[in-house]
Amino acid sequence: MTHSLNRILNKKEQLGDRLAILAHHYQTDPVVEVADITGDSLELARHIEHLEAELIVFCGVYFMAESAAILRRPDQQIFTPEPEASCPMADMADPDDVRNVLQAIGSTRRVVPLTYVNSSAEVKAVVGEAGGSVCTSANASTMLRWAMDRGDAVLFLPDRHLGWNTADKLGLPESERLIIDPDTITPETAKNARLLLWPGHCPVHDVYDMGRVEQLRREYPGCRIAVHPESPASVVQAADADGSTSFLIRWCEEAPEGSTLIVGTEASLVNRLAKRYEGRKTILHLDMGWCEDMRKITPEKVADLLENIAQEPAEDVAEHVKFPARTALERMLQACS
Numbered sequence: 001m002t003h004s005l006n007r008i009l010n011k012k013e014q015l016g017d018r019l020a021i022l023a024h025h026y027q028t029d030p031v032v033e034v035a036d037i038t039g040d041s042l043e044l045a046r047h048i049e050h051l052e053a054e055l056i057v058f059c060g061v062y063f064m065a066e067s068a069a070i071l072r073r074p075d076q077q078i079f080t081p082e083p084e085a086s087c088p089m090a091d092m093a094d095p096d097d098v099r100n101v102l103q104a105i106g107s108t109r110r111v112v113p114l115t116y117v118n119s120s121a122e123v124k125a126v127v128g129e130a131g132g133s134v135c136t137s138a139n140a141s142t143m144l145r146w147a148m149d150r151g152d153a154v155l156f157l158p159d160r161h162l163g164w165n166t167a168d169k170l171g172l173p174e175s176e177r178l179i180i181d182p183d184t185i186t187p188e189t190a191k192n193a194r195l196l197l198w199p200g201h202c203p204v205h206d207v208y209d210m211g212r213v214e215q216l217r218r219e220y221p222g223c224r225i226a227v228h229p230e231s232p233a234s235v236v237q238a239a240d241a242d243g244s245t246s247f248l249i250r251w252c253e254e255a256p257e258g259s260t261l262i263v264g265t266e267a268s269l270v271n272r273l274a275k276r277y278e279g280r281k282t283i284l285h286l287d288m289g290w291c292e293d294m295r296k297i298t299p300e301k302v303a304d305l306l307e308n309i310a311q312e313p314a315e316d317v318a319e320h321v322k323f324p325a326r327t328a329l330e331r332m333l334q335a336c337s
């Protein structure tokens with residue numbers, strides 16, 4: 001047993017039910033192994049309020065801990081082992097830019113904003129104030145329909161691929177979609193679009209391409225391919241399935257023994273699945289890429305945090321941001337309950 005693991009287990013024993021460690025599926029194996037709960041973004045957000053624990057250590061990128069801080073009960077405290085673990089996609093939507101775009105195009109039509117949970121609390125607050133909501137990769141279709149039912153157009157942000165792939169699932173014509181330039185958009189340029197897509201992307205999934213899908217199909221005849229919907233539309237369409245990280249885990253679980261499965265998502269998760277099914281199913285990477293920010297959280301940092309938890313500052317969000325951001329998140333939790 002490593003030194004850090006020992007330190008974490010000691011503190012877990014001392015703190016007992018007062019402590020819960022939550023980890024996203026992209027965390028590395030040593031962090032996942034000490035977690036009490038693992039999940040995709042939606043599952044982790046849903047857990048917060050119902051946890052008995054008052055000390056919650058959130059192992060994931062910053063927007064995840066921030067969402068937990070927005071949804072927590074007043075008696076709970078949220079901690080992150082590494083506040084510098086950001087999400088480059090979330091950083092692609094600045095709250096002032098989102099507010100400006102909504103002002104620019106909202107003068108002539110009712111535009112409902114829908115933000116992917118991979119966004120800052122400030123962006124969620126702007127969206128909540130404008131009557132919009134949040135989605136995750138697990139409920140994007142439900143939430144895009146929710147938003148379309150409430151206005152003339154939807155502004156989806158920050159991930160253009162998730163927005164585009166979800167519009168494909170709902171059968172929205174391509175002629176009614178527009179990838180916007182936030183600096184130059186006007187009511188005139190946006191007037192025919194029912195879905196306005198922010199030009200953000202995830203650096204891990206954005207690089208997947210059709211050439212690789214075709215090459216793998218040739219190399220492994222009969223293989224099946226599943227990808228995360230942050231991947232480009234051509235890749236999602238060429239795959240056999242797509243869905244959230246929890247969906248991808250279930251998809252591997254449900255595949256028959258002897259299958260060859262190609263999984264297009266972050267490498268720590270694919271490696272874990274490959275190890276879990278070794279000798280029974282062959283699980284391969286569509287393309288091997290790590291989320292460098294998720295990997296900033298290490299067992300050493302978890303151990304340091306736990307040993308100093310009484311002195312560590314808990315994550316919090318300013319009240320004027322928290323209230324509208326929580327409204328946006330609660331609209332999602334209610335629509336998908």
Ligand code: 13P
Pocket residue numbers: 025039040041042118136137138202228230243244245246
């Ligand atoms: P999930 O909601 O599918 O866990 O995805 C979060 C994420 O950041 C994927 O890159």
Ligand code: SF4
Pocket residue numbers: 061086087088089090118202203204205230266291292293294
């Ligand atoms: Fe953000 Fe991509 Fe990392 Fe997910 S994998 S946290 S979207 S950078």
